Amino acid sequence: MPSVPLPFVISLLLFLILVRMIRQGERKLGLFPLLVATFAAQAILSGLNWNVGWHPARFIQPIVAAVLPALSFAAFDQLRRNRLARPTDMLPHLMPAGLVATLVAFWRAPIDIALFAIYLGYGLALLRVARQGPDALSAVRITDEWTAQKALIAMAVMLVATAFIDAIVSLDFLLGDGEQARTVLAIASVLWLAVAGYAATVADNTRPDNETNTTAEDLASSSSALPASTSIRDDEAIASRIDALMLEQHLYRDPDLTLERLARRVGIPGRQISGALNRIYGRNISQVVNDYRVNDAKRRLVATRDPVTTIMLDSGFGTKSNFNREFLRVTGMTPSSYRRAGRETSPAPDTGAKAPAS
DSSP: OOOOOOHHHHHHHHHHHHHHHHHHHHTTOHHHHHHHHHHHHHHHHHHHHIIIIOOHHHHHHHHHHHHHHHHHHHHGGGSSSOOOHHHHGGGGGHHHHHHHHHHHHHTTHHHHHHHHHHHHHHHHHHHHHHTTTTTGOTBBBBHHHHHHHHHHHHHHHHHHHHHHHHHHHHHHHHHSOOOHHHHHHHHHHHHHHHHHHHHHHHHHTTSSSSOOOOOOHHHHTOOOOOOOOOOOHHHHHHHHHHHHHHHHOOOOGGGOOHHHHHHHHHHHHHHHHHHHHHHSSSSHHHHHHHHHHHHHHHHHHHOOOEEEEEEHHTOOOOOOHHHHHHHHHHHHSOOHHHHHTTTOSSSSSOOSSOOOOO
């Protein structure tokens, strides 16, 4: 019975993921679907090159390989601003692929060195973004910041690892017959495409379905922005403003709430908000917002007979797993157990600094 080469299996899976991303993201098609499509194309080229022996794939594969790290960086860079990438944003990142295409046409010897530099450079650039913490990805849902951060780190590590794997393989071809290198390269390529494709899919799901734009209400709120400062007095002022917005306008009930949108409403940079809340309460922005949601859910569980799922959605949680995990973190109980116990709580935060207490 004939077997299907693994690269073609990977390309089929990536294609199915791509179809799902397109169907679920009609209003937010950014660079991540294009990135997954490029991964699928590279998997097909890898299979044609190493398993079928199609000679033209050797000329196309290096060019596509140069596109992948640049496209990966540009896609994750979208998560740092509240808009999808524009064509002009991609122009600088097309230069590496153009360089490799020129080398393929006129001088193939330095291609491996060029690809090593491209993968290592973009991998280190993504790691530099990751060092800024999950709050740097201010365009993702607040509750999904750590998920996006993990996907970013996974992509960065794979880019750096691929740079050194390709360098080792190139040395093996240069110094020996390259038989072992072919096997290592094929396996590494498949693993890289699978992991990177998964990371791209996960990261894409952390961005809200509806791309938020600056509204008149946001602009009005931002007109009285506080001066940038790290003093404890200003931290408390920022926390008080966040508390007022949460309790008066119930922003926490928006499951697609992002740090960028919250920053516009408050009129303070997102990283300053995150730093102030962390210094005041010792918790990150995601935990603070979820505390408001849990307090709202606690009140509803005791005061109403609504189904737990309805309460979960109305309180701003998007998934049941996240709701149960955060509810257990705050109360030490499951939602069902809390309702059975009939424990009475106030929906307002009860800490002196006006933030939900864990």
